[in-house]
Amino acid sequence: MAQKQFSVRIYIDADLSQDKGVVLDKTQAHYVVTVMRRKIGDEIVLFNGRDGEWVGKVQEVRKSHALINLISCLREQAAEPDIHLVFSPVKKIQNALIVQKATELGVSELIPVQTLRTNSDRPREDKMVLQAIEAAEQSERLTIPIIQQTQKLEKYLAKMEPDRALIFCHERHDSKDPISVLSGLTISNKFAVLVGPEGGFSDAERKMIMSCDNSHTLGLGPRILRAETAVVSALSLLQAVRGDWQ
């Protein structure tokens, strides 16, 4: 894909501003110095989700930390699409793929939900945060998506804002074509994309979802898609029609 100008890009919690020094912790310093072989004087890129993207110079290297001096702002912080991904946790590897892909595709929040046919251990939200940080660093996002605690599907639906469009992904659904469905969502620019478990939603769940205000069914073609494929397909269509790919 597109060639990157800087190949070391790190998410850090500290504030970022002109000429400031920031400290990388032991893990980050190890990554920059030992894995990526950056030396004193080399440049790396930093972002914190608030202050844009900065280029900084490695100034000091220790085993326990590294010091980076911020040089200039590469990109200002900018508003990002407000897209929730509501998904049933799946097996470990697939779950990691969902977090990675949703982050690459610019979702603002990931909400794991328990459904009748959810067939997985309770997902580790702490691991999902690390997976999202890694994907944000590599995809050159300016933010990290929020990972919510796993909750019951009913609970998420009950507290959903009234002006958020719920996009219910449903393969083999003989609905209008997906592009018209998405371009017809005129209520607001807040979206929740809902992808079910491998066995599908139960009839009762489907009824509950479809009876929500602002619920719209999105067909994803005549073939059965795996959960992580449906996530990428639906988010790509949404970003292209209503998000920041336009």
Added chain:
Amino acid sequence: MAQKQFSVRIYIDADLSQDKGVVLDKTQAHYVVTVMRRKIGDEIVLFNGRDGEWVGKVQEVRKSHALINLISCLREQAAEPDIHLVFSPVKKIQNALIVQKATELGVSELIPVQTLRTNSDRPREDKMVLQAIEAAEQSERLTIPIIQQTQKLEKYLAKMEPDRALIFCHERHDSKDPISVLSGLTISNKFAVLVGPEGGFSDAERKMIMSCDNSHTLGLGPRILRAETAVVSALSLLQAVRGDWQ
């Protein structure tokens, strides 16, 4: 996702027709009998890419094979979109994901191409065929995509049919929005989606691609996507705008 009526679905090379008996080989019989625990009298689903999809009854079970009696045709064979996926092979796991996802998303041919920055061992086309068969069985496709031998990018481009639209995936490309690009492809319904290696195409390659007749650049948003994500994104958009998701 959608619940399946039959959960054992097998690709077989034999001709399929009413009341015919077909023989599953040792591996297939093991899958049906030992893994999926089907017994004599149980129903399974078969397809061969030519004769539609059939339901058959297990009639005889041996260690070396199983005999299935075909009962009725569930779906007639139907024409599928003519979509080539032209991609630079990547690491083993990512490559398997590309084959799996492209099959789920209905491509007709997969063409691995060598580019300047292709950084992988020569992919095993025989393994890719098995991955494609598995994905076709699970996604309820009626065909198996063709896996071409790995070839040089130049070679593929040089022998491309003049009426096939080449869709060149390019993140961060400041082009028109992707939906208009795809809906503007009016030459034919034959497409080739081209996704590059992780490091991107070289300048010379980019020039060569963009100078092809019928080459169209497709922007995939402001973030950097992994190769397998770009594959799913581009194919989903194409199927939604020009393929069988409409």
